[in-house]
Amino acid sequence: xxxxxxxxxxxxxxxxxxxxxxxxxxxxxxxxxxxxxxxxxxxxxxxxxxxxxxxxxxxxxxxxxxxxxxxxxxxxxxxxxxxxxxxxxxxxxxxxxxxxxx
Amino acid sequence: xxxxxxxxxxxxxxxxxxxxxxxxxxxxxxxxxxxxxxxxxxxxxxxxxxxxxxxxxxxxxxxxxxxxxxxxxxxxxxxxxxxxxxxxxxxxxxxxxxxxxxxxxxxxxxxxxxxxxxxxxxxxxxxxxxxxxxxx
Amino acid sequence: xxxxxxxxxxxxxxxxxxxxxxxxxxxxxxxxxxxxxxxxxxxxxxxxxxxxxxxxxxxxxxxxxxxxxxxxxxxxxxxxxxxxxxxxxxxxxxxxxxxxxxxxxxxxxx
Numbered sequence: 631x632x633x634x635x636x637x638x639x640x641x642x643x644x645x646x647x648x649x650x651x652x653x654x655x656x657x658x659x660x661x662x663x664x665x666x667x668x669x670x671x672x673x674x675x676x677x678x679x680x681x682x683x684x685x686x687x688x689x690x691x692x693x694x695x696x697x698x699x700x701x702x703x704x705x706x707x708x709x710x711x712x713x714x715x716x717x718x719x720x721x722x723x724x725x726x727x728x729x730x731x732x
Numbered sequence: 733x734x735x736x737x738x739x740x741x742x743x744x745x746x747x748x749x750x751x752x753x754x755x756x757x758x759x760x761x762x763x764x765x766x767x768x769x770x771x772x773x774x775x776x777x778x779x780x781x782x783x784x785x786x787x788x789x790x791x792x793x794x795x796x797x798x799x800x801x802x803x804x805x806x807x808x809x810x811x812x813x814x815x816x817x818x819x820x821x822x823x824x825x826x827x828x829x830x831x832x833x834x835x836x837x838x839x840x841x842x843x844x845x846x847x848x849x850x851x852x853x854x855x856x857x858x859x860x861x862x863x864x865x866x867x868x
Numbered sequence: 869x870x871x872x873x874x875x876x877x878x879x880x881x882x883x884x885x886x887x888x889x890x891x892x893x894x895x896x897x898x899x900x901x902x903x904x905x906x907x908x909x910x911x912x913x914x915x916x917x918x919x920x921x922x923x924x925x926x927x928x929x930x931x932x933x934x935x936x937x938x939x940x941x942x943x944x945x946x947x948x949x950x951x952x953x954x955x956x957x958x959x960x961x962x963x964x965x966x967x968x969x970x971x972x973x974x975x976x977x978x
Contacts, residue, residue: 631860633860645777646745652856653852655860727862727865728865732745762928762931766931800928802925806934806937807934
C-alpha cells in the first residue's frame with residue numbers, strides 16, 4: 631500500500647520537499663527529479679530531516695539530473711540512492727499510487 | 733472502462749490567482765464529478781487560501797471563482813479536507829474560510845458542512861487511502 | 869458574428885454564445901431562441917432565469933444533471949426531468965439554455 635512521491639522543485643526555493651517529508655508514510659519512496667535533486671546534497675539545511683526519515687522510507691535522486699548539475703554520487707546524503715530512467719519507471723510500477731508535489 | 737468506483741483525491745497546495753493551478757483544479761473537479769467516482773479534495777500549504785471568504789478580485793481583473801466552491805455540494809463533492817497545521821502556519825483559522833455545505837440525500841436533504849479540518853497526520857492517512865491522486 | 873436586437877449589434881462566438889455577458893437582455897434572449905428555433909414559453913423562461921440566478925450565485929453554468937436536479941427541486945418533477953428538459957431544449961438543456969441565458973458554455977461541455 632505504498633506511495634511514490636515525486637518532487638521536482640528545489641527545496642531552497644519551495645516548501646514542496648518539506649511538505650512531502652511531512653506527509654510520507656513508512657514504506658513510501660520519494661524520487662527527486664529536476665531541481666529537487668539539490669535537496670539530496672549532504673549537509674544541506676534539510677539534511678538532518680531527510681536522514682531521520684531514511685529509516686522508514688527510501689529516497690532516490692535521478693542520476694541524469696544530478697549529473698547535469700555537476701553533483702557526484704559522493705556528494706549525496708548517505709542513504710539516498712540514485713536511479714536512472716528505467717529505475718524511475720520501475721518505481722512507478724512498484725508503488726500503488728504516485729503523488730506529485732508540484 | 734470498468735465500473736469499479738475509485739477513490740480520487742485532488743490535492744490543492746497553491747493560493748488562487750497567483751497561478752492557474754487552483755482554477756484548473758476546480759474545473760477538473762467539476763468535470764470529473766460526472767464520472768461518479770468517490771471524490772475528495774485536500775487543501776494544504778498555500779492551498780488553504782483557496783477557501784478563504786471575502787475574496788474580491790475586481791482590482792486585479794481576474795474572475796473571482798471562490799463562489800464556485802459553494803456549488804461543489806450540487807456536484808456531490810462533499811468532502812473537503814483542510815490541514816490544520818497549514819492554516820495555523822499562515823495565521824488562519826476555520827473562521828477565515830467560507831462555510832461550505834451539501835445536502836445529504838440519505839438524511840432527508842439535511843444541510844451538512846463539507847469542510848473538515850484534519851491534522852497533518854490525518855492528511856497523510858487520507859492520502860495513503862486513495863486509488864488516484866491528482867496534484868495541483 | 870452577431871445578433872441584432874432593436875438595431876443594436878451583440879457579438880457572439882462561432883457557437884452562438886455571446887461574448888460580453890453584460891450584453892444580455894430579455895429581448896436578446898428571444899432573438900437567440902429564435903435562431904435556435906425555440907419559441908420561448910413560461911417553462912423556457914423558468915429554466916433560463918434559473919440558470920442566470922445560478923450563475924450569479926456560483927459563477928458557473930451548472931452541468932445538465934445538476935441543472936435538472938435543481939429544477940426538480942425548485943419547479944417540481946413535471947419540469948425537472950430529463951425528458952421534459954430535452955423537449956424544451958432539444959439540443960441539450962444546459963448547452964442551449966445557457967446560450968439563451970447569455971452564459972458561457974457549461975464547464976465540461978465539449
